[in-house]
Amino acid sequence: MKRFLRKIFNPRVEPINRIFVYSKNILNNLSYLQELQPKSAIFPVLKSNAYGHWLLQMTKILRKTDVPYIVVDSFPEYQIVKKNSEKNILLLWETNPRNYKKYDFSRTTFCVYNMETITYLAKLKKKIKIHLFLDTWMHREWVNQKELKNILEFLKNYPKLIVEWVMSHLHSADSLDNDSTQAQIDLFKKMYHIVIDYGHNPKWRHIWNSAGVFKIQDDFFNAYRPWLAVYWYSPLSESDPYYKLTEKLKPALQIYSKITSLHKLSEWDWVGYNNKWIADKEVFTAAVPFWYTEWLPRTASNKIYFRHNKNYYPQIWTICMNICSMEVSSKSSLFDEVELIWLDWKNSIYSLSKASDKIIYEILVWLDKNIRRETV
Numbered sequence: 001m002k003r004f005l006r007k008i009f010n011p012r013v014e015p016i017n018r019i020f021v022y023s024k025n026i027l028n029n030l031s032y033l034q035e036l037q038p039k040s041a042i043f044p045v046l047k048s049n050a051y052g053h054w055l056l057q058m059t060k061i062l063r064k065t066d067v068p069y070i071v072v073d074s075f076p077e078y079q080i081v082k083k084n085s086e087k088n089i090l091l092l093w094e095t096n097p098r099n100y101k102k103y104d105f106s107r108t109t110f111c112v113y114n115m116e117t118i119t120y121l122a123k124l125k126k127k128i129k130i131h132l133f134l135d136t137w138m139h140r141e142w143v144n145q146k147e148l149k150n151i152l153e154f155l156k157n158y159p160k161l162i163v164e165w166v167m168s169h170l171h172s173a174d175s176l177d178n179d180s181t182q183a184q185i186d187l188f189k190k191m192y193h194i195v196i197d198y199g200h201n202p203k204w205r206h207i208w209n210s211a212g213v214f215k216i217q218d219d220f221f222n223a224y225r226p227w228l229a230v231y232w233y234s235p236l237s238e239s240d241p242y243y244k245l246t247e248k249l250k251p252a253l254q255i256y257s258k259i260t261s262l263h264k265l266s267e268w269d270w271v272g273y274n275n276k277w278i279a280d281k282e283v284f285t286a287a288v289p290f291w292y293t294e295w296l297p298r299t300a301s302n303k304i305y306f307r308h309n310k311n312y313y314p315q316i317w318t319i320c321m322n323i324c325s326m327e328v329s330s331k332s333s334l335f336d337e338v339e340l341i342w343l344d345w346k347n348s349i350y351s352l353s354k355a356s357d358k359i360i361y362e363i364l365v366w367l368d369k370n371i372r373r374e375t376v
Contacts, residue, residue, distance in 0.1 A: 016258045017290055019373045021053050023061045025250035032248050033213055033226050041223040044230050047073035051231055052367035053253055057375045059084045071225055075099050109164055113142045118151060122158040131165035134191045136184040138171045148191055152198040163200040166192050173211035174235045211235040214245045233360050255341040259334055261287035271325050277317035286328040288338055293321050294368040303355035305346040307339035312346045
């Protein structure tokens with residue numbers, strides 16, 4: 001009855017713009033990454049709306065896996081995962097101290113990197129799993145060697161705070177020079193043994209990001225946190241000797257829109273403001289309601305291609321706030337589908353990144369949250 005009433009009073013509207021997330025490809029990527037590091041557990045990172053792939057959909061996809069933890073960034077992200085999955089959750093970054101009491105401590109581990117947070121957690125007098133985030137010369141939020149000893153001295157008096165993890169983050173694993181990465185690893189091991197000397201026995205120790213998964217083999221580590229690689233995107237440059245390993249990853253994000261306006265232009269006709277794009281021959285153009293408000297960077301104007309009826313057509317003129325234009329064929333029709341993003345170089349996120357002079361991370365997280373995601 002509820003489903004029937006929802007169809008009447010809250011019908012499912014078919015949107016013009018749609019994003020498809022391919023669960024089989026996500027699972028393929030996770031399986032492949034596990035093959036590369038068979039002795040380590042995998043903790044997929046879903047922060048920042050799962051890099052545009054939508055946190056809810058990714059959480060549901062990961063229910064089909066045996067990953068021990070799902071990694072998120074914030075309390076709102078934690079709430080989505082907790083509601084839609086039975087997986088354990090790792091919270092990477094800070095929250096307001098008063099929020100900690102709202103977490104399920106049986107399922108959650110907290111990354112900690114300051115005495116203030118640890119003191120607050122201790123005052124709760126609950127059994128809480130913490131994750132010491134060691135500073136191996138990245139110098140962001142994390143615990144350096146001096147602070148580590150102060151924290152470990154403090155923890156002597158609070159046995160309910162359990163050091164379940166020790167972790168850090170590689171700062172240059174995507175570069176061709178691996179010396180700095182090895183220096184980080186050496187420092188991590190040194191700090192880890194300080195933790196051991198204070199009587200702790202962490203279950204997990206990890207430093208690998210996506211680049212590290214492809215480039216480093218070290219049985220000392222027993223877990224890793226892949227980010228971009230889960231979603232297909234290579235963290236390595238094509239000149240890197242390890243780049244070929246990333247070619248087995250499969251894309252998971254496909255974006256469609258539809259033609260909402262068609263025009264036949266003669267030579268010297270123009271499109272848009274200020275006569276900036278002028279036809280040099282008879283040409284057919286179309287308007288597509290996908291723009292920089294939703295995602296496409298204005299800096300990519302006139303540099304990218306869309307796929308329509310199995311052919312690639314250039315996007316033309318300036319990408320506007322609520323519309324962009326493209327060339328089409330004389331056989332195009334209103335409300336035909338246009339593939340904006342998929343696999344081939346001409347309309348992949350790689351090409352959009354290059355055309356807009358923005359990194360893959362920035363491109364992905366800009367995807368508007370109001371565009372409907374569908375898991376297929």
